[in-house]
Amino acid sequence: MSKVKYYYDSETLSYKKIERKKGRRIGFALVTILGIFLAAFLLLVVYLNIPQIETPKEKALKRELENMKLQYGLLNRKMEQAQQVLANVEDRDNNIYRLYFEANPIPEEQRMAGFGGINRYRNLEGFENSKLIIDSHKKLDVLTKRIVVQSRSLDEIASLAEDKENLLASIPAIMPVKNEDLKRMASGYGWRTDPFTKVRKFHYGMDFTAPQGTPVYATGDAVVERADNRSSGYGKHIRLDHGYGYVSLYGHLYKYNVKVGQKVRRGDLIGFVGSTGRSQAPHVHYEIFKDGEKINPLNFYYGQLSPAEFDEILEQAQQENQSLD
Structure with missing residues (x-):
């Protein structure tokens, strides 16, 4: 309930009620609303320019994003280690196993074939961490392709080894009489x-x-x-x-x-x-x-x-x- 204010009229020697003018009341309301908007705008500017101020949800999302970057980084390192191990197997396959069984080495072009031409990662572009995600997908695709080629090569080597074993058992290798x-x-x-x-x-x-x-x-x-x-x-x-x-x-x-x-x-x-x-x-x-x-x-x-x-x-x-x- 608003307070009623009075003033003393010296001519009538009595107190009279102070009546507010309608226009003045409207102006006061407009000034109040404008002040509220101005204060809100100033608070928004301050909020946007002070990065330390974060909502709990923003903090949770930021933690998830950092964790994702960490996991992708670890995944990339593991794939690089796997590629090094696979490269060693490929080298032994070409220069030991296939050489021993008189099979032609698998050229590098065949091991790495199938990754040119169209952009197969277009759907991963346009995001803040697109490069990190695309690099991981590329490494995984290359690793998968090389594993498939190497697996087929080892299947061939196993077949050649079995055939070699049969050959060694079949070739005459002793005298007919003790x-x-x-x-x-x-x-x-x-x-x-x-x-x-x-x-x-x-x-x-x-x-x-x-x-x-x-x-x-x-x-x-x-x-x-x-x-x-x-x-x-x-x-x-x-x-x-x-x-x-x-x-x-x-x-x-x-x-x-x-x-x-x-x-x-x-x-x-x-x-x-x-x-x-x-x-x-x-x-x-x-x-x-x-x-x-x-x-x-x-x-x-x-x-x-x-x-x-x-x-x-x-x-x-x-x-x-x-x-x-």
């Missing part, structure tokens, strides 16, 4: 004197003398291709198909211990020493074919002989003597 069962290595690969015609001719295998009935072993994993006496001069003989272009032949046998189509492993008993066919004495005539061409079996005993034993066999094989077949 060293302790041999009487001697009668004749090697090269020019020799024919025991029947006494004429020099090329001897395409190695002759290992041993008593009749001495076990003859498969020199590598294979499938029995032939076990018969229908090949001129070899008598009863066995041919093993090792795959990868390799075939081994065992001639002049006494009898067989395998059948055509049978799978054998290196060291399996396949037959017995004899003197069938064009032969002068019990022995096994041993040949190796590579892609249809006869090659020196002496180069395929690495899986059995010691260096000293190999040197002894080498010396005997180089002697130009008379063969037994």
Whole structure:
């Protein structure tokens, strides 16, 4: 309730009520409103120019923003570390694994392909921290691409390793007769004197003398291709198909211990020493074919002989003597 004010009228010798003029009241109200707006404007200017003044919500949002920057920074560092580790794996893949298995290295262009052309990060532009976010997405995309390429490469290496393991198991790598069962290595690969015609001719295998009935072993994993006496001069003989272009032949046998189509492993008993066919004495005539061409079996005993034993066999094989077949 507003206070009522009076004044003393000396002419009437009485108190009279002070009546406010309407225009004056309106002016006073306008001045008050203007003062309020002016004070509010001044407070707003002060608020905007004093950064320390923040509302609780602004403080919470600012903390979240700083935390986001921190997390993106940590993520970028982790991706950089992962890229360094992956680069080391890629280097070993190109210069060790693929080189060992005779596979072509993967070029850098292929590992990094697929990131040119259109701007795939347009939707991330226009924000205060766009550069930070875009850089993180780029690193993650590059890392993902390189991991996919490397994963496929390792799958290929695993396949090559498995094939290499099969190759090493299949290649003839031992002598067909155990060293302790041999009487001697009668004749090697090269020019020799024919025991029947006494004429020099090329001897395409190695002759290992041993008593009749001495076990003859498969020199590598294979499938029995032939076990018969229908090949001129070899008598009863066995041919093993090792795959990868390799075939081994065992001639002049006494009898067989395998059948055509049978799978054998290196060291399996396949037959017995004899003197069938064009032969002068019990022995096994041993040949190796590579892609249809006869090659020196002496180069395929690495899986059995010691260096000293190999040197002894080498010396005997180089002697130009008379063969037994």
